[in-house]
Amino acid sequence: MIKDPKLLIQAPPFLRQNLTTPQAMLDVIYALIPIIIASIWFFGLSALLLLIASVAGAVLTEWLFSPSPKSLWDGSAILTGLLLALTLPPTLPLWMAFLGSVVAIGLGKMVWGGLGNNLFNPALLGRAFLLASFPAAMTTWTTESGIFNSNLAMPFMHQSFDAVTSATPLNLMELQHQTTNLWDLFIGTIPGSFGETSALLIILGGLYLIARRSIDWRIPTAILTTVIIFSSLLFITDSTRFPNPLFAVFSGGLLLGVFFMATDPVTSPLTPKGAWIFGIGIGILVILIRNFGALPEGVMYAILLMNATVPLIERYTQPRAFGHNGGGSKK
């Protein structure tokens, strides 16, 4: 006689692929690790403290507002904290970074209903909040100090004015029409937000995510292609006023935004056609803001603006269902 086991009743299918959402989040965090290490190498321990402050703010807010403790373990809060920190100037006071991630998670995610429901990229929303609230602190860039020279006392409570400040490559471009050596841009030995300095590591991280199918390859492809084409056109019309296309690609937060912010699945279209439109829109906005707007950098606003259009884009780019419109019989 077969002993009756206590049988489970679960919904089919009874097979699953292996990836889970927390693992997908972890994947993005893995891709960020080299960038984080490089930023600590370039900007010193103060960068590490800034990262910790930012992640602490994000996780704490998630914990305070989340309806169930399980959402704390999906990794999304840590990721938002890390991403926000990487867009900040390394000298930002720690409490500002902390506040930034409280806003990123609180206003950027939890008020929308938690993970998966937010319209805007939380990290960028946090950054937009900081930029609006503390414009001076958010636009003071230091030259890289190296890991041991970092001014540990500096970043804790107030903006340091002793540190050697310098203009970012994009500032130089906007104000003085002066370009920076591309190799420096590529390797990252330049002033700037601490996560956006090494193009090389960002691209490697992005390629890893594309290979793992964690991000949609269409979005980076669309943005970068648009930026290159658009800035080439501008460069051809007036090469004294506009930077060359490679500078446009490698400078500022573009690559970090392209691979890690714009591709946030929650705030980008899930339809393939929509992903193209979304990416092209970001590319155009970035170049417009950088070259014709008052700001030196436009990646953040470009992505946030396009985030707002995602529901609309999705509505008009639904995939053609099998056996509908033209896909039907063609005897």
Place this chain on the structure above:
Amino acid sequence: MNPLPAFKRSFAHGVHPEGHDEQTAHQPIQRVPFVNQYILPLGQHLGVPARPIVKVGERVQRGQLIAEPGAYVSTTLHSPVTGWVRAIAPRRSPRGDLQTAIEIEADAYATQRLESKPTIDWASLSIDEFIKQIQNAGIVGMGGAAFPTHVKYDLPDGMRIQHLVINGAECEPYLTNDHRLMLERPEVVLQGTEIVRQKLGATLATIGVEMNKADAIAILKKHLKHYQHIQVLPLRVKYPQGAEKMLIKSIFGIEVPAGQLPRDVGVTVNNVSTIVAIADYFQTGMPLIERIVTVSGPGVEQPANLIVPLGTPVREVLRFCGGLKETTREVIMGGPMMGIPIASLDVPILKGSSGILAFTAAETSRPPEYPCIHCGRCLEACPHFLNPSRLSRLAKIGAYAEMAQYNALDCVECGACSFSCPSNIPIVQLIKMGKEEIRKVKVLNK
């Protein structure tokens, strides 16, 4: 309309679950001995339940008609054993509901030999007689849906079938019953195909087999020489290749328009097991009273491919396979993608039961459900190019009318979306629920 060249022969999207056929692919088909008790639910096919024509206490012979079609979209039921009708009463069905069933007690001293009937000369039958015979034999689609086959063959006036497609894809993991059938009875598969092809007037019949069954493809091809109008096509391995419309897309590159049937593009699709049941009926007079079932999964002591009389309780089938391991936590009837979990081992094998799978903790444990992060994997999985993410969200908030606008009714419930979801959202269940609500509204509006 011609089959596509091999490199084009596929359908878009779909998923690639592991095959898991190693436990049973090499197990020859065995016959399960007769047991004491058989339970035959009257509604084991799609459509109207059959109507019993026997009384409690009556003696029945193996193969004897015990229930006649309740309507046109319904079919017959025959006794799988010689014995006595013990009850016509509600019994638990594999789906968990109570269904009126005929319970038969086998006569332990009967020979259980099938009454030999003269073979039916199928060639001389008119198409209407042929369709009637299919219904008399109680034949349904044996891939799982159990749709009465005679209804499929009954075409509206003026419609012609150019092409018969035999589904040997067996895209569900674990299942090997069709695989073994093609290997062990290739001639019968081809004979059945030829019977149906001629009767439907199709110019060509194609047997589509996924490439992971290379031995089956080879053996069918070897027997092809007597059949000029049948071809065997290898198909790339992909789930859900065995869904009718996917199979037609793979073979011919044609999309059957939404809301229409394969016959609207001149194709009829039949499962290999169904075709063999038809061939057997015309050659031996045996109606559909048994089927091949794959018993597999890590929870089964001795996985096997078995000929099981319909109505045999799952418990008896498992007993023949050495029973369940202690670690078994879940028993599935059908394949792991579209099958149903059973709550009791006392439910019977039905015409549509292709497999019994037993899973242990490793296969049944699931991560918690996370919110949808719009990763888009379900869109890339859906063979009907739907937006399962959106459909499941709409289902959750009860926006059924909007679901219909997003073509929810096209969903074939293959489960590729749920399979691919990293957030473990029961997408296909939500869509199924929405479809039912949409249909309810449709009925009310009529």
